[in-house]
Amino acid sequence: MGITKTALFNDTQNELALYAKVIGHPARVAILQHLIQTNQCITGELVGELGLAQATISQHLKELKALDLIKGTVEGTAVCYCINQAKxxxxRALFLDFFDTFPINNCC
Amino acid sequence: MGITKTALFNDTQNELALYAKVIGHPARVAILQHLIQTNQCITGELVGELGLAQATISQHLKELKALDLIKGTVEGTAVCYCINQAKxxxxRALFLDFFDTFPINNCC
DNA sequence: GATATTAATCGTAATATTGCAATGTAACAT
DNA sequence: ATGTTACATTGCAATATTACGATTAATATC
Structure with missing residues (x-):
């Protein structure tokens, strides 16, 4: 059906899944990495860097912005994006929590 | 088109995105958490725990197994699953690497 | 062997995602 | 004012994902 039954799971599980999902595309990983490395950059730079169409990049930026992972400010005709550090x-803490609990012993 | 252009990105980006994608569903998060807490469990237990149909759980288990995150061994009519600790x-290291590099200063 | 139990697989429906061309919009430039 | 530049949005096609009923395969039990 393509629709996730979020009601069956708790808040942490849904939240973790939501952020994992947005990271779950290499273009968005690349965008985040680029923003981290350069501290900030304009959309055009990303369009040049990655090999995707402008409309596609814009769409990925929108998804990252929807989850508040990045912020964008208009600078003339350009738009400057950067990581939302607080978010x-x-x-980051959400993922560290998830990964820090791991089984000591193997089985099966 | 629904198809990701993996060729445009480097191995780390594609790998991180791939694992993030599989974690990007609350049912699979719940399965992983349950396996971590109980160290091991059979499919039936998961079907009882989460509120999804047996076929759906089996499908999620298949995806986790495809990425080698979990292992399953047949035990009579049941199948015992557990985390593949090495993987x-x-x-975990992949995500720690990704999250450990973050910008000190904000902008925009 | 017949039957129950457990889980994987198949088939299908509904929805989501990815990608881009075309178009729209806002700020700047001339 | 007109054009230009930089992005966002819209509309669409192709593919992927989620979910489940029905069926199948494998092992137990009687």
Whole structure:
């Protein structure tokens, strides 16, 4: 059906899944990495860097912005994007929590 | 088109996105968490725990197994699943790397 | 062997995602 | 004012994902 039954799961599970999903595309990973490395950049730079059409990049940026992972400010005709540090640290903590609990022993 | 242009991105980006994608569903998050907490469990237990149909759970388990995140061994009519610790640590390192590099200063 | 139990697989429907061309919009430039 | 530049949005096609009923395969039990 293509629709996820979020009601069956708790908030942490849904939240983690939501952020994992947005990271779950190499273009969005590349955008985040680029923003981290350069601290900021304009959309045109990303369109040049990655090999995707402008409309596609814009769409990926929209998804990252929807989850508040990045911020954008208009600078003339250009738009400057950067990581939303507060959110980044929040999501980072979410993943660290998830990965820090791991089984010591194997079985099966 | 629904198809990701993986050729445009580097191995790390594609790998991270791939694992993020599989974590990007609350049912699979719940399965992983349950396996971590109980160290191991059979499919039927998961079907009882989460509120999804047996076929759906089986499908999610298949995806986790496809990425080698979990292992399953047949035990009579049941199948016992557990975390593949080696892979778990590998993926964990991938995400720690990704999140450990973050910008000190904000902009925009 | 017949039958129950457990889980994987198949088939299908509904929805989501990815990607881009075309178009729209806002700010700047001349 | 007109054109230009930089992005966003719209509309669409192709593919992927989610979910489940029905069926199948494998092992137990009687």
């Amino acid at each position: 980044w640290l929040e999501v | 778990w640590l590998e993926v």
